[in-house]
Amino acid sequence: MSNLLDANMPVQNMDVLIIGAGPAGLACAARLGERGIASVVLDREPQPGGLPAQCEHAGFGLFTYKRLMRGREFAARLLQRAERANVNIHTNTTVLEVTDAREALAVSPNGLQRYRARALVLATGCRELPRSTLAVAGTRPAGIFNTGVVQRLHTFLHSAPGRQAVIVGSDDMSLMAAPSLIQLGVRVRAVLEERPYRQGYLGLEWLTLRPRRIPLLLHHKILEIRGGARVQEILVARLDANGAPRGEPFVIPCDTLIFSGEFVPENVLARQLNLALDAHTRGPRVDQNFETDVRGIFACGNLVHAADAADHALADGEQTARGVFDFLQREHAEPQSVQQILAGDGVRAVVPQCLRWYDAQCAPVHLAVRVSHALWGVRVRADTAERNFGRAYTFAAKPHRSIYLKISPNVSSDEPLRVSAHGRVTSD
Ligand SMILES: Cc1cc2nc3c(=O)[nH]c(=O)nc-3n(C[C@H](O)[C@H](O)[C@H](O)COP(=O)(O)OP(=O)(O)OC[C@H]3O[C@@H](n4cnc5c(N)ncnc54)[C@H](O)[C@@H]3O)c2cc1C
Structure with missing residues (x-):
């Protein structure tokens, strides 16, 4: 028994408990429901849909629904599908604790709830780490936010954070x-x-910054935030090839700074469960069905590769549903073969980290690959010492966004599979 779970507390038993009603959790629940398996989905927010439900902007669903949708529309469509599949969603319900007996303790407006499931799915997404703010010299006045706050102010509160802003970071969230x-x-x-290249898509820069004539200052860094009660200005330097300030610093007057933090998996529950974590992704290590190293406990979406597009989280959820379905059919089965997947030359991380097969049937697998450096003309491949299992070419790859490689595994191979990426290192 855990610290918080009380043995005398009434327990709600179920086949599948899913924590997180974002694209990954909802897609998993909907797919299971469509196959006749009931699940309960818990989410701490008042509305289901995860991060897309907070996003007014278009940029979602191209891969799944073949058209660009607003985040809220994408979330609503997924929610409809889950509701049609009779998924039971409990919002305003925060999971405080989970145990490896697949029990969860949650708090909701109805008080403490205790759940016990045959299979547990963690789909808790990621959070924005405002680390960059800590590394900036100067005072800490009011007026410093992260991009997630901007989305919430825009979508739910319709309230401006200030009058004149500078955005720090050039990933898709910053551009949006x-x-x-x-x-x-x-x-x-x-x-x-700070980097010499834009992190987000070029197309997004054209859509968001250029028509509004907002300058994108690459290779620039804040030297100091100045202000008393509120931000008043920032001192900015241009950087040289070694990342050191070059020339005279200059001042930009502003009362608001929007930092785009690094996205890190929301892995508190995974750590409570002592799941094996990947040193690079910081999410749980999983196999091709998103099952962790603990049988019957699954992890998917941005929790295992933060922060990729919502379409990918949705696809993860669907694949997890297949894994959960198989698990419920043969809970005590042992894998026939386990093959490790390793990050090779030019690659920082790969998800899944291993392949586990329970019978002679195996299916193609999509690997989410993170490169070590920004590359142009990227050839990515997966090999054992003896043969190649898949290769692909992509025009450009950046370290914070996965590129996808489809492989055709062989169930009889247990030699480690090494994924490598080669291309021209770019500072553009
Ligand atoms: C500002 C911003 C803009 C974005 N724009 C785009 C875009 O234009 N296009 C695109 O494709 N993608 C975009 N994304 C990425 C996209 O939102 C994510 O890929 C997607 O939401 C990941 O889905 P998920 O289900 O893994 O996680 P999430 O959507 O984050 O869902 C996780 C859910 O888990 C819940 N949760 C976590 N911990 C607990 C707990 N202990 N108890 C109960 N509930 C819990 C959270 O409340 C949340 O609802 C954007 C992301 C951000 C932050």
Whole structure:
């Protein structure tokens, strides 16, 4: 028994408990429901849908629904599918604790709830780590936010964080923050990026910054945040090839700074369960069905590769449902073969980290691959010492976004599979 779970507390028993009603959790629940397996989905937010439910902007669903949708529309469509499959969703329900006996303790407006399931799915997504703010010199006045706050202010509160903003970071979330701020009546003075290249898509820069003439200052860094009660200005330097300040620093007046933090998996529950974590992704290590190293406990979506597109989280959820379905059919089966997947040359991380097969049948697997450096003209491949299991070419790859490689595994092979990526290292 855990610290919080009380043995005398009434327990709700079920086949499958899913924590997180984002694209990964909802897709998993919907797929299971369509196959006749009932599940309960818990989410701490008042509305299901995860992060897309907070996003007014379009940019979702191209892969799944073949058209660009607003985040809220994408979430609503997935929710409809889950409701048609009779999925039971409990919102305003925060899971405080989980145990390897697949029990969960949650708190909701109805008080403490205790759940016990045959299979447990963690789909808790990721959170924005505002680490970059800590590394900036100067005072800590009011007016410093992260991109997630901008989405919430824009979608739910319709309230501006300030009057003149600078966005720090050039990933997709930062680029999307610019139009949201402008719609809230904020003037966006500039987008700063310390790296010599833009992190987000070029197309998104064309859609969000260029029509509004917002300068994207690559290879620029904040030297100091200045202000008393509120941010008043920032001191900015251009960087040289070694990342050191070059030339005279300059001042940008602003009362608001929007930092795009690093996205890290929301892995508190995974750590409570002592699941094996990947040193690079910081999410649980999983096999091709998103089963962790503990039988019957699954992890998927941004929890295992933060932060990729919602379509990928949805696809993970569907694949997890297949794994859960198989697990419920043969709970005590032992795998016939286990093959490790390793990050080779030019690769920082790969998900899944291993393949486990329980019978002679195996199916193609999509690997989410993170490169070590930004590359152009990327050849990515997966090999054992003896043969190749899949290869692909992609125009460009950046370290914070997965590229996908389809492999055709062989159930009789237990030699480690090494994934490598080669291309021209770019600073562009
Ligand atoms: C600002 C921003 C803009 C984005 N824009 C795009 C875009 O344009 N296009 C795109 O494809 N993707 C976009 N994304 C990425 C997309 O939102 C994610 O890929 C997707 O939401 C991941 O789905 P998920 O189910 O893994 O996690 P999430 O959507 O994060 O869902 C996880 C859920 O778990 C719940 N949860 C966590 N811990 C607990 C707990 N202890 N108890 C109960 N519930 C819990 C959370 O409340 C949350 O609802 C954006 C992300 C951000 C942050």
